[in-house]
Amino acid sequence: MSTSPSPPTLSVGEVAKRSGVAVSTLHFYEAKGLIRSLRTEGNQRRYPRAVLRRVALIRIAQRTGISLVEIKAALDHLPQDRAPSADDWRALSESWRAELDQRIRHLTGLRDQIDSxxxxxxxxxxxxxxxxxxxxxxxxxxxxxxxxxx
Known part of the structure; x- marks a missing residue:
């Protein structure tokens, strides 16, 4: 009887290096429920490879001004057992579009009034x-x- 090997996981340092995010940021994301890790018998964090795409998605959303609360709410609708897909990203970005458009209109109005x-x-x-x-x-x-x- 053979058991299938568990999928490879990454250490927190490997995720930090591959994602360009500090270890402390990964710990913060985990504390906020944005990402999840597994624990080894020695209580070391191990992340599934799919976390790399999740971290990339979080960083891009943050750069557009989406709050971590909104990002978490969106990620809560995605399966944890796989990386977010292009379709997932398309759905998330579409859900944020109206808010971003409103923010752009507001900032454009402020820019146009600032001379006075x-x-x-x-x-x-x-x-x-x-x-x-x-x-x-x-x-x-x-x-x-x-x-x-x-």
Missing amino acids: CIGCGCLSLQECPLRNPGDVMASAGAGPRVLIDD
Whole structure:
């Protein structure tokens, strides 16, 4: 009677090297439930090879501004026993498209308005389209009401 060998796994150092992500980042991703590892009898982490594509997907999604909470929610719908496929990525990216489009519109609007901003955050202008549209803070009294580092 023969048993099939278990699929090869990677150490945390191997995953870090292959993915370009620090070991501490992998531990963080694991603590947040984004990736999973197996443990050896010596309690060392071992990752299935599929984790490399999962880490790549996480990094790309983060670069587009998707939060780790949103990434985790999306990854929770994918099987853990295989690498995310091109179809999986297509579905995930499509689900994030509307939010990204809205963020792009918002940033474009801010970019287009920034020339009229004096950049001091004092809100001394009668109407600041960035921090006080329509001068809604006038009813709160004179002087700055919202600071940039709020």
